[in-house]
Amino acid sequence: MTLLDAARDRLDAMVADARTLIECESPSEDQAAVARSADVTARVVGAVLGTAGLPAEPDRVDVDGAPHLRWTLGDGPRRVLLVCHHDTVWPVGTLERIPFSVVDGVMRGPGCFDMIVGTVQAAHAVALLAVDGGAGAVDGVTILVTADEEIGSPRSRALIEAEARQHEAALVLEAAGPGGAVKTARKGVSWYEVEAVGRAAHSGLEPEKGVNAGVELSHQILALQSLADAELGTTVTPTRGWIGTTGNTVPANARVNVDVRARTAAEQDRVDASLRALAPVLEGAQIVLHGDINRRPLEREMALPLFERAARLAPEAGLDSIQEIAVGGASDGNFTAGVGTPTLDGLGAVGGGAHAEDEHVLVDEIPGRTALVALLIRDLVSEPTS
Structure with a gap:
């Protein structure tokens, strides 16, 4: 048999x-x-x-x-x-x-x-x-x-x-x-969370005293898109996100998950280095990166x-x-x-x-x-x- x-x-x-x-x-x-x-x-x-x-x-x-x-x-x-x-x-x-x-x-x-x-x-x-x-x-x-x-x-x-x-x-x-x-x-897969840190303020009384983390994060999301390379098969995809805590507060914190896929370790490393080099656009904002390369x-x-x-x-x-x-x-x-x-x-x-x-x-x-x-x-x- x-x-x-x-x-x-x-x-x-x-x-x-x-x-x-x-x-x-x-x-x-x-x-x-x-x-x-x-x-x-x-x-x-x-x-x-x-x-x-x-x-x-x-x-x-x-x-x-x-x-x-x-x-x-x-x-x-x-x-x-x-x-x-x-x-x-x-x-x-x-x-x-x-x-x-x-x-x-x-x-x-x-x-x-x-x-x-x-x-x-x-x-x-x-x-x-x-x-x-x-x-x-x-x-x-x-x-x-x-x-x-x-x-x-x-x-x-x-x-x-x-x-x-x-x-x-x-x-x-x-x-x-x-x-x-x-x-x-x-x-290969890399998983990150990009966190924008701003400053809270009342959005009706004195919004000018805040630093809007949601706006900062929107700039970073656009920057993330530019890291992809379709020709090499590298994708950088913002996925799930969170902004702020209440509807009448300038958000002091905003976060987005980022899913990165790449065919080669070299591309993974390039994107990883670029993410670690992200810089804030708004005065007074900060960018904190969480996560790392998950699988080669x-x-x-x-x-x-x-x-x-x-x-x-x-x-x-x-x-x-x-x-x-x-x-x-x-x-x-x-x-x-x-x-x-x-x-x-x-x-x-x-x-x-x-x-x-x-x-x-x-x-x-x-x-x-x-x-x-x-x-x-x-x-x-x-x-x-x-």
């Missing part, structure tokens, strides 16, 4: 495992919810591994209330890190409006595409190899399922980077691009050798071919690539609607994607990248 045939035989079980995880809602900032999700994920993934003769119990790494799960398989050199997360963007109660379903081959439910099905695929891919070749077939593989990816991984970043440094390759089970494309490049880019050079392996193995997974795509969104793959570990992203579910009401997964694509991950792991364990 081929790995693809074995993956097809597991499809019903994979759908059932996905349902169990989907129905345990897990918004990133709800500590009670992610704690429950960690318990359920540990049970589901552990059961899949246990039935294949592998250790079922994960290391539970709790960082400031964020429960991350790690299965370290074998005691040989660390070869392959599988990167997943069990948190989602959907608040508790979403299931009442968008329940789990599979209709005409389309799975729906909050978090199914981003990235619950990817986590299920990772577990079953490893189990497929262990059933086929014994525990030695996955010696050197680590499965890491974190709890805070959707909010920028503030409490898992150090863990992800430490694990990545120990491994020769990272496979990220985030959802695929359109048509099942894997992600060979992701923009996943540049194509870090993914290309792994993509070439995936393209070579795709027919064995029942895929005629596999395409690559560069995307603006970031993932924990940015962290693994950022410490120098070859990284291939977007190996998870095929579907669409991430973070949207129409989030969905194409069920018929699950076996082939699972087989591809298994084939990549086998290839990397037997023929390391270095």
